[in-house]
Amino acid sequence: MTDQEPDIGSLETEMNRGFLHILVLALLEKDMYGYSMVKHIETLGYKVEENTLYPLLRRLEKNGWVASKWDMSEDRPRKFYAVTAAGRALRASLLEIWKTQNRILDKIAKENVHVQ
Amino acid sequence: MSNKLEAYLEEISHYLSGRAEREEILSEIRSHILEKAAAEHGGTDDAAVDRAIDAYGPPRRVAERYAEDRPIIAPAYKRYLVRYTSLLFAFHAFLTVVAVVFQKDFVIFPFLFMPRLNVFTALMYLPTAFLADLGVVAVVLYFVTQSGKDVKLPWPKFGVDLDEVKPPKASVWQLVGRIIGAVVMLAITDFALYLFVRYKTIFLYSLHGGDFKPILTPGAGRYVSLIVIAMLAVSTIANLIRIFTRTRWVNVVSNVLSLGLIGLLLGQSFDGLFAMPIAEKALPAIRYSVRFSLLFVAVMIAIELVKDLVRLGHRKLARSGIGGERIPGSDLQNRG
Numbered sequence: 001m002t003d004q005e006p007d008i009g010s011l012e013t014e015m016n017r018g019f020l021h022i023l024v025l026a027l028l029e030k031d032m033y034g035y036s037m038v039k040h041i042e043t044l045g046y047k048v049e050e051n052t053l054y055p056l057l058r059r060l061e062k063n064g065w066v067a068s069k070w071d072m073s074e075d076r077p078r079k080f081y082a083v084t085a086a087g088r089a090l091r092a093s094l095l096e097i098w099k100t101q102n103r104i105l106d107k108i109a110k111e112n113v114h115v116q
Numbered sequence: 117m118s119n120k121l122e123a124y125l126e127e128i129s130h131y132l133s134g135r136a137e138r139e140e141i142l143s144e145i146r147s148h149i150l151e152k153a154a155a156e157h158g159g160t161d162d163a164a165v166d167r168a169i170d171a172y173g174p175p176r177r178v179a180e181r182y183a184e185d186r187p188i189i190a191p192a193y194k195r196y197l198v199r200y201t202s203l204l205f206a207f208h209a210f211l212t213v214v215a216v217v218f219q220k221d222f223v224i225f226p227f228l229f230m231p232r233l234n235v236f237t238a239l240m241y242l243p244t245a246f247l248a249d250l251g252v253v254a255v256v257l258y259f260v261t262q263s264g265k266d267v268k269l270p271w272p273k274f275g276v277d278l279d280e281v282k283p284p285k286a287s288v289w290q291l292v293g294r295i296i297g298a299v300v301m302l303a304i305t306d307f308a309l310y311l312f313v314r315y316k317t318i319f320l321y322s323l324h325g326g327d328f329k330p331i332l333t334p335g336a337g338r339y340v341s342l343i344v345i346a347m348l349a350v351s352t353i354a355n356l357i358r359i360f361t362r363t364r365w366v367n368v369v370s371n372v373l374s375l376g377l378i379g380l381l382l383g384q385s386f387d388g389l390f391a392m393p394i395a396e397k398a399l400p401a402i403r404y405s406v407r408f409s410l411l412f413v414a415v416m417i418a419i420e421l422v423k424d425l426v427r428l429g430h431r432k433l434a435r436s437g438i439g440g441e442r443i444p445g446s447d448l449q450n451r452g
Contacts, residue, residue: 034144035151050152051173054144055181058137070143076150077143 020048020056022098025091028066028083037081057081065090118165121149124175131179141182145172189254190261196269197253202426203272204249209418212238212245217382217411235379239372246425291359298355305348308341317341321392333391340384347377364424371421378414382407 023046027037034054041048060066065087071078083091125142132138149168150160157164172178189197211222215230216238222230233241260267311318317337320328330337354370386403394402 033151034148035155039155049173050148050171051178051181054141054148058141058182076154077147078151079144079147 018094018098020052021060022091022094023048024053024056024060025065025083025087025094028081028087031080031082033071033078033080035078060087118160118162120162120169121146121165124149124169127175128179131176132182145178148172187261189257193257193261193269196271197250197257198426198429199272200253200256201246201250201429202422204253205246205425206419206422208245208249209242209422210415212242213411213414213418216379217407235376235383238379239376250429294355294359298352298359301348301352301355305345305352308345308348312341312345318344330391332389336384336389337391340381343377343380347374350374350377364428367424368421368428371417371424374417375414375421378410378417382410382414 023041024037027040032040034050034057038048038050038053057066057068061068061081063086065084066081067084068079068081071080125146128145129138129142132141149165149172152171153160153164153168157167208228211228211230212233214220215222215233216235219232221232222228260269308318311320315328315330316334317330317332318341319331319337321331322328332340350370350373354366357366386399386406
């Protein structure tokens with residue numbers, strides 16, 4: 001081991017994959033359009049790249065976890081997204097996995113404290 | 117609307133080509149960029165749109181994020197690419213040798229057409245054949261991968277599994293062996309040259325301890341002797357180079373040259389070849405045994421050549437990771 005800061009770039013990307021799914025499925029409990037989601041996530045202290053969000057929304061929609069519709073009433077057309085019943089079920093399952101993983105890591109952290 | 121925005125979307129569209137939802141994707145991106153330009157850069161004029169586009173990212177990278185996270189060829193099939201290509205190429209090379217020796221066309225419709233080849237066109241043909249074989253195998257493995265099914269492909273074993281052959285460790289004794297080999301080859305080549313300078317041929321015989329007499333007629337003797345001396349020289353030079361470097365390219369080049377020279381020998385007519393008296397009945401047997409021996413040596417050299425090319429190709433593929441290559445940028449998907 002060195003004292004150098006480890007490069008966690010690619011690992012962070014891997015971890016973000018699952019988290020972004022849960023985050024988007026949670027956010028879309030109310031209808032939102034892409035730009036408003038990016039800005040809202042920023043206010044939560046997180047950042048999602050715009051060109052990452054839209055492909056993710058597309059995949060979620062393809063699987064039936066998110067539904068979308070264009071709103072043409074404003075000056076500019078906006079595409080609004082909302083979570084579906086299947087999306088809520090998926091979110092619950094993902095959250096359960098995430099909690100289990102957290103619990104396991106907490107336990108190991110406590111075990112490690114005793115070891116040290 | 118900004119021309120730059122249209123050009124930007126057009127370029128993304130180019131990379132998304134063929135996707136059914138292309139128009140929908142472009143509409144989403146257009147909407148987002150105009151939204152961002154208006155909200156963060158004070159309007160939808162060219163300057164504001166340009167800034168929003170810059171923040172959105174290069175077109176190719178944007179398009180790549182829509183690509184499915186599926187490899188072009190599944191990593192599990194990476195070894196198959198090398199294995200199948202080498203088998204196919206060995207078959208191809210064998211047919212090439214046959215086409216040169218027997219001067220016949222081959223058609224295995226619709227997979228293969230091999231015209232009559234002479235030695236030099238055959239040498240030009242072999243690299244093309246290798247690339248074609250590699251392409252055919254890659255296309256098959258691509259379709260197998262894209263089918264998404266768990267296809268169990270046969271795994272033919274070679275006598276010696278090339279993947280399991282470990283490169284020999286360089287030792288002093290090996291170096292000594294190489295030096296001895298090079299010296300011996302040099303001596304043989306020198307002796308052959310000496311014979312050639314003195315007798316204009318290296319094929320001689322002597323009955324009951326008498327004078328040396330040429331086995332072959334003067335013209336044929338000179339021609340065949342020169343080819344054999346050239347083969348010895350190639351082998352000598354390769355052995356000398358191997359003292360200083362272990363690169364397989366030395367083997368490849370020397371084997372290609374040797375194959376070409378053997379091809380020239382095979383092309384030699386046997387009519388009126390011998391200067392010494394030979395029974396008419398024995399001629400066909402001699403002709404066939406010489407041709408068979410040369411063909412056998414050619415096949416052995418061709419096998420060595422294929423092995424070296426496969427090893428070189430394997431190393432190159434491993435370095436570039438082509439077998440397990442994922443669609444560019446697919447690992448960036450969902451990056452936050």
